[in-house]
Amino acid sequence: MKRVLILSGLSGAGKSTAIKVLEDMGFFCIDNLPPALLNDFMALLASSSVDRVALVVDVRSAQLGDAVQATKRLIEIYDGLVTVIFLEATVEELLRRFATTRRRHPLEGVLNLQQAILKEKQMLQEMRELSIVIDTTDLDIHSLREKIGSLLREEEQFVIRIRSFGFKYGVPLDTDFVIDTRFLPNPFYDKELAPLNGRDERVAEFFKRYDVVREFIECTAKMVSLAAQGYIKEGRAAMTVSVGCTGGKHRSVYVVERLLELLSDDFTVHVEHRDVNK
Numbered sequence: 001m002k003r004v005l006i007l008s009g010l011s012g013a014g015k016s017t018a019i020k021v022l023e024d025m026g027f028f029c030i031d032n033l034p035p036a037l038l039n040d041f042m043a044l045l046a047s048s049s050v051d052r053v054a055l056v057v058d059v060r061s062a063q064l065g066d067a068v069q070a071t072k073r074l075i076e077i078y079d080g081l082v083t084v085i086f087l088e089a090t091v092e093e094l095l096r097r098f099a100t101t102r103r104r105h106p107l108e109g110v111l112n113l114q115q116a117i118l119k120e121k122q123m124l125q126e127m128r129e130l131s132i133v134i135d136t137t138d139l140d141i142h143s144l145r146e147k148i149g150s151l152l153r154e155e156e157q158f159v160i161r162i163r164s165f166g167f168k169y170g171v172p173l174d175t176d177f178v179i180d181t182r183f184l185p186n187p188f189y190d191k192e193l194a195p196l197n198g199r200d201e202r203v204a205e206f207f208k209r210y211d212v213v214r215e216f217i218e219c220t221a222k223m224v225s226l227a228a229q230g231y232i233k234e235g236r237a238a239m240t241v242s243v244g245c246t247g248g249k250h251r252s253v254y255v256v257e258r259l260l261e262l263l264s265d266d267f268t269v270h271v272e273h274r275d276v277n278k
Helices: 015-024 035-046 064-077 090-102 113-123 124-129 143-153 201-207 211-233 251-263
Strands: 002-008 030-032 052-056 082-088 131-136 159-166 179-180 237-245 268-273
Touching: 002 015, 002 064, 015 030, 015 052, 015 082, 015 143, 035 052, 035 064, 064 082, 064 124, 082 124, 082 143, 090 113, 113 124, 131 143, 143 211, 159 211, 159 251, 179 211, 201 251, 211 237, 211 251, 237 251, 251 268
Parallel strands: 002 052, 002 082, 030 052, 082 131, 159 237, 159 268, 179 237
Antiparallel strands: none
């Protein structure tokens, strides 16, 4: 399912920071897209592999009225898939930020800085009315990240990817955590169990005889859950946990299947057994 976020707001309110946050969350970001291209871009997006896009539309657009109308059309056509976020701050805070960064306001020139800020607020009022508003006056980058992440999590659930693998075939590079199960009892040395894998009930019965297996899985599930909650606060959309044993057939597979059972009530969990058939 395609996900489109339109980011608007006052100059100096944190749009550049928000773009970096969204990029970290996996969004493909386009800054200052001309409003007339919004519909064409959505048509292009439909045929692409990109599924998370953030578009910045603000006062720099020469025809802001067209941007408002284009945004309204997108909301109507793609009901439920378009989120509009508007960043703002108090005039006093915006004046302080511009003084600190010494950047020029887009409307500054004939107008002084305070007049430019007030004019921009007036020009963007209709866009603001379409949006979820975030006041960044008292937010640092970490608070803004958490705010945006919290907002987006209301519409999509965090994903934990858990894979089993064999150390003899190499440790996966695309992972956040590596869990080593090679210290656990190994059914490979049982001639009847060796041809089977960790999904077989007979292998499960073998592991159930050992308290250390149960305790290890329970502790690992708590650790993964705690880490996932931290990732969510940082605005991450997913995390990957790789569980390894020597060959990737018995211990790691069994542990992954049990973690799936323990974590599925709170998270979306995707499971992969990389080396089970090797």
